[in-house]
Amino acid sequence: MTTNYRDAFITVSADCAATAGTVPARAGSIAQIQHALLSARPYGLTSDELLFEVHAQRRGLAEGERPAAWAAFFARPQACLRCSPLVKTFGWGLHHDADGRVALHGVESAEYAALSRRADLKIVPGMRSRRSS
Numbered sequence: 001m002t003t004n005y006r007d008a009f010i011t012v013s014a015d016c017a018a019t020a021g022t023v024p025a026r027a028g029s030i031a032q033i034q035h036a037l038l039s040a041r042p043y044g045l046t047s048d049e050l051l052f053e054v055h056a057q058r059r060g061l062a063e064g065e066r067p068a069a070w071a072a073f074f075a076r077p078q079a080c081l082r083c084s085p086l087v088k089t090f091g092w093g094l095h096h097d098a099d100g101r102v103a104l105h106g107v108e109s110a111e112y113a114a115l116s117r118r119a120d121l122k123i124v125p126g127m128r129s130r131r132s133s
Contacts, residue, residue, distance in 0.1 A: 003047040003080040005096040005124070009115045010082055012107045013126035018091025021106025031085035033057055035092070035104070042103035047081050048074070050102060087126030095121075 012018070024031035033054045037045060045053065052073055055061075061069050081102070086092040091107040095115050105112040116123060 001074065001077060003051060003078050004100040005047065005080070005122070006100045007098055007120065008096045008122040008124055009118070010084075010087055010094040010096075010124045010126055011116055012091055012093055013088045013128050015128045015130055016088060016091060016107075016126065018089065018107065020108040021091045021104065024085070024090055028058065029085075030054055030058075031090055034084060034086055035090070038086075038094075038102060038104045043097055043101040045102060046100040047096065047102055048078075050081070051078055082124060082127045084126070088129045 024035050026032055034050060037050060037053055052070055055073055056066060056069065059069075081087065081094050084092075084094070086104065087094060093105045093107060093112045093115065095103050095105060097103075105115060115121065
């Protein structure tokens with residue numbers, strides 16, 4: 001099973017309070033690691049690669065442990081990036097290109113606005129942090 005999207009844009013969650021893409025401050029958090037990886041390599045990682053890299057870094061996996069750890073990690077269903085704290089809390093939209101590679105776009109940016117209107121992309125809302133009342 002994969003978490004990868006192709007030709008899709010995950011918008012910020014409807015209940016996200018951020019008015020601009022903000023850098024997560026807590027070192028070692030999922031949000032901070034995801035942001036650092038995507039900022040350093042826009043369109044360099046798929047969703048699966050990103051999620052696994054966060055898992056590997058947080059657990060301090062050595063290179064030799066990674067192939068088996070990849071298989072074990074994806075043997076269980078994984079939440080897709082619609083659940084990412086970047087989307088739910090920090091004001092980032094996530095564009096997945098035709099190859100499934102991901103890049104960040106702040107909700108305040110012209111790129112975000114343009115991507116959210118593109119007819120050739122599947123527009124997918126980020127998951128809410130709270131249930132609607």
